[in-house]
Amino acid sequence: MEIVFVSTKVAKVMNDDAKLSQTYGAERGGHIRKRLDDLAAAASLEDMKSLPGRCEELTSNRKGQFSVRLTGNYRLIFEPNHDPVPVQVSGGLDWSQITSVKVIEVVDYH
Numbered sequence: 001m002e003i004v005f006v007s008t009k010v011a012k013v014m015n016d017d018a019k020l021s022q023t024y025g026a027e028r029g030g031h032i033r034k035r036l037d038d039l040a041a042a043a044s045l046e047d048m049k050s051l052p053g054r055c056e057e058l059t060s061n062r063k064g065q066f067s068v069r070l071t072g073n074y075r076l077i078f079e080p081n082h083d084p085v086p087v088q089v090s091g092g093l094d095w096s097q098i099t100s101v102k103v104i105e106v107v108d109y110h
Contacts, residue, residue: 001042002100004081014103024074024106031070032106038068045080045098057093064093065104073108 005011013019014036020029038051045066048055053068058077064085067075078101080086086097 001039001044001047001098002081003036003039003078003103004100005103006105010103010105028071028074028106032076035068035070035076036103039078039101043099044096045101046096049095062109066101070106073110074106075109076106077104077109078102079104 005014013023014032017029017033020032023029024032035053038048038053042048042051045055048068053070053076055066055068058065058067062077065077065079067077070076080093080098081100081102082098086094088094
């Protein structure tokens with residue numbers, strides 16, 4: 001899957017393991033790297049359902065975004081990078097057609 005980033009600042013941190021560790025700590029930085037590698041290896045977002053991290057669609061003020069678990073309450077937040085976003089006939093997002101994502105942030109939103 002293609003991965004883009006919301007800003008060049010986020011891209012610089014996410015693409016540099018030393019900066020990941022410096023910014024988020026070694027343990028969380030390692031989990032971020034694993035989740036980014038999982039996303040990169042996936043053919044579509046559908047593949048993420050069977051991998052660690054519990055990829056899930058968010059609701060409320062984060063509708064249209066997804067998260068994968070890192071450590072504690074921290075999540076890697078991303079959204080489909082499609083225009084228009086692929087949807088099923090029933091109206092829900094079509095995970096099998098999402099082949100590009102935009103990483104937004106790492107956050108504890110709980």
